[in-house]
Amino acid sequence: MKKKRPNPDALLARVKRTDAKRKRGALKIFFGSAAGVGKTFAMLLAARERMSHDDVVVGLIETHGRKETEALLDGFELLPRLVTRHKGMTLKEFDLDAALNRRPELILVDELAHTNAPGSRHRKRWQDVAELLDLGIDVYTTLNVQHLESLHEDVGSIVGTRIWETVPDTFFDAADEIALIDLSPDELLTRLREGKIYLPQRAENAIRNFFRKGNLIALRQLALRRTAERVDAQMQEYRADHSIDSIWQIGERILVCIGPNDLAERLVRAAKRLASSLHAEWIAAYVETPELQKLPAEKRDDILRALRLAESLGASTVTLSGSDMADAVIAYAHDNNVTKLVLGKPGRQGWRRWFLGSVVDTIINRAPDLNFYLLGGEARSAIITQRQRRSAELIIAPGSGDHQFSRFLGSLWIPLVCTAAGWPFRDVIKPASILMIYLLGVLLVAIRYGRGPSILASFSSAALFAFFYAPPIFSFMISDQENMIGLLVMLVVAVITSGLTGKVRAQARIAALREGRASALYRLSKELANARSEQEIVLTSVRHIHDEFDALNTVILPDRDGHAAYPVMAPITESLCGVDLGVVRWVMNHAQPAGHGTQTLPGERALYWPLTGSEGMLGVLVMEPANLRRVFLPEQRRLLETFLNQIAQSLERVRSAEQTGFMMVQMEAETLRNSLLNSISHDLRTPLATILGASGSLEEGGERLDAASRKKLIHAIHEEARFMSDQTAKILEMAKLESGKVNLHRQWITVEEIIGSVWHRCEDMLQARRVNLKVTDGLQLVYVDVPLIQVVMMNLLDNACKYSPADGAIDLHAETTRYALEIFVEDNGPGIPAGLEQKIFDKFFRVESEGVQRGVGLGLSICRSIVEAHGGELRVENRAQGGASFQIILPAHEQPRIDTGETEMLKP
Structure with a gap:
């Protein structure tokens, strides 16, 4: 086995994959062609093998009444199902939270493509599985081939039924192991007739519709082919991880090499015929060496036309770069395990081939492990005629003969x-x-x-x-x-x-071109990263695409109803106007490019490119290039596709951020609503009951009550009404602060005056308290909104009275630093519970929601908002000797000047 020197980038990618797999749980999918092939049965058997040394839990298993499957459940721990009601029906779903709380090493979750009940955390069960995997939990699950996203339409055309429950192919491909559970169509039909898959009355209907033998044969072929593709991907990953350079002749993969000659399109068609006969994947490659960068426009258009022909015939296309064409082709063939190489016969013949050599001879000599197919040329006159017939397909730029x-x-x-x-x-x-x-x-x-x-x-x-x-x-x-x-x-x-x-x-010229493309991509990415709305993304994209591709363009996004609509903003110089929305709708429905230079609606004057994200179609880029070569040349095509990916990712990011922000606003509004209702129902209900009771007593027996009793009832009504008025005022004050409609009316005043006025207004509340007042001499004047600062101090004093013993002291003192005025309100109560030092300033938050102290939990939130509106800060910390210490920090301002003339008049 031949090995090559490891690629540092490949090694880094391997380390990242290994690290990601180490943190993530392992996913094993039991994959089959149809229901009844034995996926769940095989999954339970595999899970039993792990029960001896691992913690295994059954999250959800659908037995469908099969006794063999039910018997295998004995001995497993089964999580209870989550029961929900929807439109009068009782639905039993997989309980994700129960699984997360249980945290087993392995969990079994049947039917990966299932759609969860409305109101569930995730819409699809595969998203539940993804969350389990992210937490390091291994998962066994089952899946039928018709539920793969890329195949459900093909399956629908075969069986005559549209499959709506699908799983993304990316999730399937990311599985650590795929176990194919296969059963021949005849055996599957036998099991169906014996009632081992469905009940008898349902089985007959299934045989007439979905479970026809032809359907089962087609589904089996799809499952086998998809599994083979998965195995091929694993093999390629293994070869890359172990730096294996030799060709493994285990599957057919064809590479056709095209160049700037008249054989390019014939080579493409020949490779297509060969791939079809072998049922093999095929790739069309073009190697762009420094010499080929200087090709005339006509030759480059021929190469572009050949690559587009290969794409239309189902090939994957790639443009390679390097100074040696043979080395680039051989390296790509080895990296991708290409088994057959289609080339044109050498153009040099005789002594020129002997002395100067040829790329074909070099490749054949350097790659003895490849199979080669050489295609000969054709008459020159036929080539010229063919070129004349297709001369109108692309706009050819003027030649550079004068240059x-x-x-x-x-x-x-x-x-x-x-x-x-x-x-x-x-x-x-x-x-x-x-x-x-x-x-x-x-x-x-x-x-x-x-x-x-x-x-x-x-x-x-x-x-x-x-x-x-x-x-x-x-x-x-x-x-x-x-x-x-x-x-x-x-x-x-x-x-x-x-x-x-x-x-x-x-x-150097090639490096400059590549550096220019990289710089253009960097500039686009940088501006898109700073975009905060769809309009900014559209404007940025239009400007950069115009600069790089010399094309008027615009981005068409769907409106709220999902219909294609023009951007709701004024066009800029680079914008394209007059877009055919009918073509846009076609592109959005089919996720394929259309318009000028494509195989679909080539008569259009503009090009239409789909913007596709992870969740589907996001929009359409419409562009009208001055020269098609600026778009369809291989390197420019790759750059445009990268641009489109960047734009799509930015649109998804903005939409996700908007959705998250909307959900956060909704959650906060719901939390505030619940908190407000809770406060009203608890704290305002009690004074209302007191007022109703006292007023009822006065109304019914006021004449029989003595003066002291009447006075007591009247006092109770007054106190409770004042409490309700205070709480209502706090709610209104908080609403004003939140809306930003409060304007500060600042004035210069001494701290002694503020404390004195607050003391006077809180005299009734503080008359039974011992207050230690300490004010440093020579305090500076403060520039504040006096009524609002008084509200802050009154709320802090009220809080100190509520949460400290009746015979406890309250310390109130103020001092001046060079940069700020600090006012302390301290009590000797229980203090603030650990971890709630910042939480107590939240709206409607109370340490004890049902405690003896009344209030809606807005006082401290109002205090912080007022202090921050002044540019200050409100802090809280627990005192060493017990109790809480609130600190108001107000920034110092430049003191006002006193007129000297007035000063002289004030002298005795």
Whole structure:
């Protein structure tokens, strides 16, 4: 077994895959062609083997009344099902939360494609399984081939029934193991007639419809083929992980190589016929070397046309790059386990093939483990006729003949300049030194004009040197043997150097083009990452696609009803107007490109590209390029597809963020609503009951009550009504603060005045309390909204009174730092429970929801909002000696100046 040197990128990818699998649970899918082949039975047998050394739990098993399956459930721990009601029906579903709480090592979940009941956490059962896997829990599950997303339409056309419950192919492909459970159609029909799959009355109906023998044969072939594809993917991953370079002849994969010649389309059709006869996957590849970058426009269009033909015939297309065409083809064939290679016969024949070689001969000599199919040419006249017939398929840009002529003409004047530069020194330096001047000129031509003109300059320099400098001068004869040898060496060095310089120049040009594409992609990605709405994404995309592909364009997104609609914004210079929404709808329904240059609606003037995300169609990019080559050349096509992926991912990100934000708003609104209702039902119900009881007593027996009793009832009504008024005021105050409609009316005032006014307003509440007041002398003036700051201090004092003993002291003091004014309100109560230091400032939050202290839980939230509106901060911490300490921090402002004239008048 031949091994190659490991690729660092492949090793890094392998490490990442291994690390991801280590953290994620293992998924094993028991895969079958139809119901009744024994998937659940096989899954239970496999689970029994793990019961001896692993914790195994049955999350959900559908036995469908099969006694053999029910017997295998003995000895397993079964999780209870989640019972839900929907439209009068009782539904029993898989209980995901119970499974997460149980956290077994392995859990069995039947019927992966099942759709959960409305109201479940996830819409599909495979999403439940994905959550279990993310937590490191192994899962065994079952799946039928008709439920794969990529096959459900094909299956529907076979069986005549549309399959609605599907599983994404990406989830299926990510499974750690696929166990194919196979049964022949005859055996399956026998089991069906014996009642081992469905009840007798249902079995007869199934035989007439879904379980026809032809259907079962087709489904079995699909299941076998899909499993083979899965096994092939695993084999490729194994080969990459172990750096295996040799070809494994275990399956047919055909690679057809096309180039800038007249055989390209014949090679594609021949490869298609060969792939069809072998039922094999086939790939069309084009290798773009530095030399091929300089092909004329017509040749590049021929290559593009051949690649598009291969795609239309079902091939995968790839554009390879490298300086050696043979090495690039062989490396790709080995990396992808290609077994057969389709090539055109060498174009060079006779002595040219013998001396210069050919790419075909090189590939055959270097890859003895490949099978080769060579295709011969056809008459030149037939090729010309065929090219004339398809000349209207693509717009061919004007040739560059004038440019080529100017390059070769420019290569002639530099040797003349070198001749003139060396002429004054012909008697001073030797002719051999003059040759270095000509060599320098050839290098300049190679750098400026490329290899062809530099070779022409080499021979021109040789002729000029022989005529003007090699004795006898003014003659092409060279009498000195040393000059002859020097001239020949100069020619060889010039030709080799010009070739190397031309190659470096071509590679630099390719690197510049690639760097330009990478920069364009980086700029697009950077701006899309900063986009926060669909409109920003559309504007960014339109601008960048216009700059890179020289195409007017627009992005059509579906409206709320799912219909294609123009963007709801003013068009910009790069926008395309007048889009055919009928074509847009076709592209959205079929997820395939259409329009000019495609096989669908080629008469359209614009190109329509689908924007596809993980959840389906997101929209359509419509573009009208000035030149189709800017879009359909292989490297440009890859760049455009990358652009489309970036746009689709950005649209999904924005939509997901909007949906998440909407859900968060809904959850917060629901939480606030519930908290408000809870507060009203509990804290406002009690005073209402007191008011009703007291007022009822006054109404019924007011005349019989003495003055003290009446006064007591009236006082109770007053107190409870004032409490309700205070709570209602807090709710309204919080609503104002949340809406942002509160404007601060600041004024300069001393802290002593604020504390004094608060003390006066809270006199009744504080009269039975011992308050330790400490105010530092010389406090600065503060610039605040006085009524709002008074509300803050009153709420903090009220909170201190509620949550501290009746005989406990309250400490109130204020002090000034260089940058802020700090006011402390401290009590000696139980303090704040650990972990709730920030939670107590949430709206409607109370440490004890049903405690003896009344209130709706808004006081501290209002305090924090008011202090933050002033640019300050409200903190809380537990005191060492017990109790809570609230700290108001207000930023210091520049003190107002006092007029000196008024100061003099105030002096005694």
